[in-house]
Amino acid sequence: MLESLKQEVYEANLLLPKYGIVTFTWGNVSGIDRERGIFAIKPSGVPYETLRPEDIVLVDLETGKVVEGELNPSSDTPTHRVLYEEFPTLGAVVHTHSPWAVSFAEAGLPIEAMGTTHADSFYGDVPVTDALTREEIESAYEENTGKVIVRTFSKLGLDPDAVPAVLVRQHGPFTWGPTPKKAVENAKVLDVVAEMNYHALQLTRADCRVPQYLLDKHYYRKHGAHAYYGQAQR
Numbered sequence: 001m002l003e004s005l006k007q008e009v010y011e012a013n014l015l016l017p018k019y020g021i022v023t024f025t026w027g028n029v030s031g032i033d034r035e036r037g038i039f040a041i042k043p044s045g046v047p048y049e050t051l052r053p054e055d056i057v058l059v060d061l062e063t064g065k066v067v068e069g070e071l072n073p074s075s076d077t078p079t080h081r082v083l084y085e086e087f088p089t090l091g092a093v094v095h096t097h098s099p100w101a102v103s104f105a106e107a108g109l110p111i112e113a114m115g116t117t118h119a120d121s122f123y124g125d126v127p128v129t130d131a132l133t134r135e136e137i138e139s140a141y142e143e144n145t146g147k148v149i150v151r152t153f154s155k156l157g158l159d160p161d162a163v164p165a166v167l168v169r170q171h172g173p174f175t176w177g178p179t180p181k182k183a184v185e186n187a188k189v190l191d192v193v194a195e196m197n198y199h200a201l202q203l204t205r206a207d208c209r210v211p212q213y214l215l216d217k218h219y220y221r222k223h224g225a226h227a228y229y230g231q232a233q234r
């Protein structure tokens with residue numbers, strides 16, 4: 001069932017090591033068939049070198065239960081599921097431990113929109129969530145990771161289509177997009193921009209964020225009219 005979705009998700013997962021944004025078995029990519037209410041996700045703990053299309057696991061969005069697959073779905077499956085449920089336009093979700101984005105997540109810092117490289121993909125700062133509470137961690141860590149992401153976007157009034165990325169405090173980045181390939185590209189751009197921001201912040205402590213009009217113009221050029229739909233960052 002859903003062989004083409006599984007193939008697409010399989011190929012997107014292989015882009016993670018290709019782009020150098022995962023180590024060992026860290027990270028995972030999923031993609032969703034909204035009509036059937038089923039998403040396909042990387043199996044847990046499987047090395048990318050040995051991953052096969054038939055290893056991709058199918059999960060029911062409503063129940064969270066595996067509907068096809070011999071292997072266990074990624075441990076982050078509940079997080080992906082919350083994001084699909086709460087952000088209905090998402091076609092795919094990616095989680096990595098890419099080092100530069102994780103550095104900002106661990107420092108509790110957003111990745112600020114400091115230049116056009118950023119604005120090409122993200123309509124403003126990429127936010128960092130609050131740390132999960134002890135109760136959230138000990139009760140349902142992955143599900144609560146999804147919930148803290150949704151809470152952060154709601155609190156900041158952000159449009160997930162305009163800012164397809166977030167940093168989970170004390171953990172790492174999640175990105176998303178209309179397709180698995182696009183969601184992975186957003187994950188790679190996020191880590192590149194995080195590295196650029198790190199170096200900019202070493203050079204100066206001045207506020208280097210671009211003015212809203214540059215963000216609007218540049219993002220609009222790449223993404224069209226809905227760029228203005230996004231929440232003004234300041």
Ligand SMILES: O=C(CO)[C@@H](O)[C@@H](O)COP(=O)(O)O
Binds near residue numbers: 042046074
């Ligand atoms: O975030 C983590 C671990 O902190 C996971 O994404 C990573 O280990 C990958 O786990 P899975 O192999 O997808 O279960």
